[in-house]
């Protein structure tokens with residue numbers, strides 16, 4: 001293993017020791033699941049995933065805690081979301097336990113790549129693709145499930161700054177009955193152009209509006225969004241086009257149970273967003289991060305004086321405290337990754 005400079009880790013691909021690989025024929029069951037040395041893979045140019053985007057993925061993390069344990073955060077939620085994504089893209093089911101065992105296996109085999117406590121995490125990327133040649137537009141006859149892992153530094157280095165977001169009327173992320181509520185790879189390819197335009201103009205990310213009614217807020221490119229007004233915390237309801245984030249769900253629980261806030265999963269209008277006391281984003285990568293500026297139709301709106309909001313700060317430290325095992329895991333969200341449980 002090459003020596004890793006833990007302090008210079010970003011979010012870039014770094015090859016590790018091994019990857020998990022399993023195969024499945026249409027209407028069959030997953031076979032030959034196991035670890036292989038990390039390497040490139042060989043695939044037909046006619047593969048369903050390459051031609052028709054028949055692919056889904058997940059994103060999760062394993063990290064060391066203050067008790068020097070290696071843990072996953074609510075991995076069964078990723079397993080269930082993966083299963084829903086697979087179904088939506090006509091791909092064979094992967095049972096929750098199969099998924100979780102594969103994740104444990106790959107994490108254990110690559111344990112040396114998990115950064116020391118507080119210096120990042122092992123990012124885990126499960127993917128499933130239609131890999132059999134598929135000339136016509138139809139589901140593939142053969143599938144591949146893989147998991148690769150990658151050491152990643154903290155998403156933000158140095159001080160956490162509030163985000164500067166851009167509301168787009170030019171692009172939509174997902175239609176109400178489309179694939180926005182699953183992690184289909186095509187959702188992300190179509191977000192690359194709006195994101196690169198936003199970055200070119202100095203913004204961190206894009207806020208997408210509801211495709212049916214552009215007065216309603218949906219989510220940020222790869223995070224969910226929340227707004228606080230007078231101690232009411234609102235987040236767009238899951239109506240088919242929003243990804244049900246694991247962090248979103250955890251924040252809703254913590255805001256209700258630990259902060260005693262009135263939490264509403266409802267319509268969130270653009271007007272409400274722009275006059276909110278606080279706005280923040282949630283996701284595996286950003287955890288909970290305040291939004292300080294929102295630009296809409298060439299007007300910049302400053303939220304909470306472009307400072308980190310007190311509620312976002314509290315939620316962030318609560319969730320991080322649980323993840324680092326510095327606070328009690330009262331909801332049983334952590335799952336330890338352990339050697340041989342047989």
Ligand SMILES: Cc1ncc(COP(=O)(O)O)c(C=O)c1O
Pocket residue numbers: 059219220221222223224243244245246247248282283284285
């Ligand atoms: C479109 C989108 N929304 C929200 C999220 C946040 O989800 P989670 O909290 O599960 O990371 C993600 C990241 O996976 C995403 O890609």
